Amino acid sequence: MYFKVAFAIALSAALVAVLSSYFFYFEQLERNEQDSREHVNQLSRTIEKTASIAVYVQDSVLAREIIDGLAINDVVSEVELISEPGFSVFSGEKTLIGREGVSTLTLYNPFFEEEVIGQLKILPNEAFIDHNAKDAAVNQARMLALLTVVTAILVSFIVHKTLTSPLNRITNKFEGVIPGQDSHISVPRFHQKDEIGRLVNGINALVSSLNQSIDSERNLREKTQVLEKKFRLIFEQASAGICLIDSENLLVTANPAFERIIYKSHSIADAIGLRLTDWFYNKRQLESFLADIRQSHNLDTVALDLKMKTLPGSPDCWVHCLFSKVLDEDKQTCLMIEVLMYDVTERTEREINTRFEADHDGLTHLKNRRAGRRSLVELFDRAKENDKIAVIMNIDLDNFKAINDIYGHEAGDFVLIEVGQRMMAVFRNDDLCIRWGGDEFVVACYFDSADFERRSLPAIEKLASELRLALSENVNLSCGGSIEIGASIGIAMYPQHGGTLESVLSAADSAMYVSKQGGRNQYSIFDSKLVGELSSCDKNDSKAQSQNTDRMNQDAND
Structure with missing residues (x-):
């Protein structure tokens, strides 16, 4: 910095010196010339009185002395003294009249100041005046330039001592400062x-x-x-799977526990960048659910149990997922969704098994009476909403007590299991098959109410016939024996035979007893007339009542 400042000062001083010397030279030259001419005028005025007397008396000697006295001056080149009568004295070889640059002084009568008696002509020494003026101007310019240089050096020295040198020391110390260390500059x-x-x-x-x-x-x-x-x-090291998904449900990051869980669904090297919803059943519903989370201001954290897709031959996998929104700083926009995932397959299976055991018969795996009644109520409600016919078939195995007595309870259980499987084979998956109690079963299904007599009723009878035939085939025991079985079936329909579940079940039970009285191993559709006749016969038949009581007791024991 010092050299830059010194160079700038020197350059500025040189420029100032050149310009000031240039202008000062011409100014001083002009001033010196003016001073020289003024000096000539002063000389002429000095001898004005003496020259007037010399001209007045026509004294050539005195005139010559005056001219020679003026001519010896360096600033005067030639002098001439002239009077009117023809008196003329000059220092040069010829007269000055008509020559350029001549300074003329008018001479008056010493006694009459208004009377002109002559002239004093002086020719200045232009060469001397010019040379002298130039020398003086050059000397002045040199002095000015020298003064400028000295001033520049002095200013540079002062600037160095007062500015650049302290700044240089400060800069050197500042460069030695190490951030983080307690160091100061003095x-x-x-x-x-x-x-x-x-x-x-x-x-x-x-x-x-x-x-x-x-x-x-x-x-x-x-x-x-x-x-x-x-x-x-x-x-x-968390036991729970943790991941982040973006707005496209693509995986941004995940921990090892999450990768271990999804290995059950996909055999992949790296899960990052894959779509989370592709690993679950009901993909569309899950995508819609995640979109609702992002758009809703009330759903910040939601928990769901989801079933994952698994590799072929692998068991089912259930996970409990906790979805939480990751918001921006203003908490206005959902940037990502954090997913916390637990493998709850064992717990879910226990819940499914518990729920299955609570709703199904432990022997036949059909719905039990409690769950079946609840399902029948739902079936009747849907039939009412959709204008459908709900058909109830009450099934009672013929002579089942004899099977238990002759072949034992294990054979009886085997027969019940076989009967349940045959019923499930006859009916559709959306139909209800219920073990009502003991050897009594109930099945329920839908039929269209339109054109009941021509289309629905023959279809119901065909289904009942298929069921009777399926239940009339002998049951082959594992020990090699064969058991002959049969079933009495009573059929009732909603809303034809009752407006409530209880009334329709009662009608089906009555129709089943008609089948029993008619020779067993057959089906009967509820008819109020046949049921009335049967009721009259039952009042007079105490043996039938006794058998009915035995059957009910046996059902309760079973």
């Missing part, structure tokens, strides 16, 4: 209160602030590293 001498002192104090304050920021950042970085390490351990 204020140069005599600069405590000027701009350099304020600059040093500002640098020291900046360094102190920087050191504080570095210390704070270092402490924050250490804390961040500790927290990052803890969170990394939590993230990587």
